[in-house]
Amino acid sequence: MAEFPPLYIQNSLTRKKELFTPLKPPHVGMYVCGPTVYSNVHLGNVRTFLTFDIVYRYLIYLGYHVRYVRNITDVGHLTGDSDAGEDKISKKARLEKLEPMEVVQKYTNDFHDVMRVFNMKSPSIEPSATGHIVEQIGMIEAILDRGYAYQSNGSVYFNVRKYNEDFDYGVLSGRKIDDLINNTRSLDGQDEKNDPLDFALWKKADSSHLMKWPSPWSIGFPGWHLECSVMSTKYLGPQFDIHGGGMDLKFPHHECEIAQNAGATAQSHSVRYWMHGNMLTVNGRKMAKSEGNGFTPEELITGNHALLERGYSPMTVRFFMLQGHYASPLDFSNAALQAAEKGLERLMSALTTLETLPTKANSRNPDVDITSLSDRCIKAMGDDFNTPILISVLFDAVKLVNSIASDHIAIDATQKADLEELFNGYVFDILGLMREDKGSGNNNVESSALLDLLVKLRGNAKSNKDWQTADAIRTALGELGISIKDSKEGSTWERD
RNA sequence: GGUCCGAUGGCCGAGUGGCUAGGCUCAGCUCUGCAAAAGCUGCUACAGCGGUUCGAAUCCGCUUCGGACCUCCA
Numbered sequence: 339m340a341e342f343p344p345l346y347i348q349n350s351l352t353r354k355k356e357l358f359t360p361l362k363p364p365h366v367g368m369y370v371c372g373p374t375v376y377s378n379v380h381l382g383n384v385r386t387f388l389t390f391d392i393v394y395r396y397l398i399y400l401g402y403h404v405r406y407v408r409n410i411t412d413v414g415h416l417t418g419d420s421d422a423g424e425d426k427i428s429k430k431a432r433l434e435k436l437e438p439m440e441v442v443q444k445y446t447n448d449f450h451d452v453m454r455v456f457n458m459k460s461p462s463i464e465p466s467a468t469g470h471i472v473e474q475i476g477m478i479e480a481i482l483d484r485g486y487a488y489q490s491n492g493s494v495y496f497n498v499r500k501y502n503e504d505f506d507y508g509v510l511s512g513r514k515i516d517d518l519i520n521n522t523r524s525l526d527g528q529d530e531k532n533d534p535l536d537f538a539l540w541k542k543a544d545s546s547h548l549m550k551w552p553s554p555w556s557i558g559f560p561g562w563h564l565e566c567s568v569m570s571t572k573y574l575g576p577q578f579d580i581h582g583g584g585m586d587l588k589f590p591h592h593e594c595e596i597a598q599n600a601g602a603t604a605q606s607h608s609v610r611y612w613m614h615g616n617m618l619t620v621n622g623r624k625m626a627k628s629e630g631n632g633f634t635p636e637e638l639i640t641g642n643h644a645l646l647e648r649g650y651s652p653m654t655v656r657f658f659m660l661q662g663h664y665a666s667p668l669d670f671s672n673a674a675l676q677a678a679e680k681g682l683e684r685l686m687s688a689l690t691t692l693e694t695l696p697t698k699a700n701s702r703n704p705d706v707d708i709t710s711l712s713d714r715c716i717k718a719m720g721d722d723f724n725t726p727i728l729i730s731v732l733f734d735a736v737k738l739v740n741s742i743a744s745d746h747i748a749i750d751a752t753q754k755a756d757l758e759e760l761f762n763g764y765v766f767d768i769l770g771l772m773r774e775d776k777g778s779g780n781n782n783v784e785s786s787a788l789l790d791l792l793v794k795l796r797g798n799a800k801s802n803k804d805w806q807t808a809d810a811i812r813t814a815l816g817e818l819g820i821s822i823k824d825s826k827e828g829s830t831w832e833r834d
Numbered sequence: 835g836g837u838c839c840g841a842u843g844g845c846c847g848a849g850u851g852g853c854u855a856g857g858c859u860c861a862g863c864u865c866u867g868c869a870a871a872a873g874c875u876g877c878u879a880c881a882g883c884g885g886u887u888c889g890a891a892u893c894c895g896c897u898u899c900g901g902a903c904c905u906c907c908a
Contacts, residue, residue: 386908586902724848
């Protein structure tokens, strides 16, 4: 433990900020609930995956060996043709005349594309629910054996009341079983249940259901919560370190997961640190598929959506999200995105400035206190992954770099290297930001060389006080989306 | 209705008892042929009311407003 800097995590289970101590250091097991692949992911979904991308990246940065499991939910929602026309999934499958697995493949691909665009690291294992039917049946049998489930008309339900006698149903979400009973709404298909609180482990499929498997109880499909219990256990063991997901999954999904694991093994607390990311909101309301206030990455980049004044790059969005803490709600707005865009630009151009900073031997500058900056960064991330604080420290470093550049303060090569290491570690490795070549793909070597040449010619014109030519070049390049920055040392260009 | 969370400057967004993040915007200055960039300076806030305390944005109570979950949802 001593070899790792302290990391505190807000544990949803205990509602406290706790020192993170993995079960088997240096190994860490982390499970995150992935998407249900029946439609395009939207920006709100992206936020949650970003949160755990940061967790994953930071744990790796600290030197942990992380096994990151994030599932693909590809069963449980795909019903067949029905007259109701209200089930969007089945409607989609029917309209597009697709096999359910084609729908799954299509949106899994989309999901992966989105993850790539936002520079999310791939998980170590990405298991799918349909690939673990056998294991799910096995877990149901274990739960039945222990008496926490019952069969009803070919389906199997989890007996919440029975479970609650031996364990505590509601530990995670802070719910009392009696309150739940009073507030449970009546839903279809509850007549098979002994108690409205009970939830399905296995559902018998009706004839219209397209995805179904044989089981000891019926031809059917697994319940919605079971896959996560099964796959986390399979790949991370009966007890593991971190389980993450969006806040909206806390109840009932994660509560049921806890119940299933405990019900199957008689061992409670399979997860040591539960982490929940907060919601992305639009005008104060949760971005959700049902609200219709989400948008796809393509819409985001092109700006082709009613909510978007214009397009924003994925890194702008990533940076925008990281300027808020994952556990707080974050409100989407064009103004905030635009502010983030400028801030990110300033951060990135400071990196370029740093690269070109001259160094002088034996000119170690005592004001350049990289140790202090580094300590503040570690402390920020160690305090429940506080990326906003981290970013504020990075901007202090930006200011330092810019001051050095504009005041011509001397630093030595070691200090420069340390600064570069700091930036590279936090900006690229941990925050996962990337330099974005904006513009339309004309960023090849030739065009760069041409730009260098033009800037040089303009420099000559400036030397000759030929302001007309110099300004003509600057204006023309500006119209092409290239801006020129002058300084005493000369001029540089960059794409807007 | 139940459970929980929140209300911070022009905007976004950290911060949980004294040391008053950061980004964006705006104004002034420096630099500059001009501009941009960069630097410096300024704008100093914690919904309202009461309480605890030497001291509260931070703790407690009440009020108002907002949100999440209770149903698939990241």
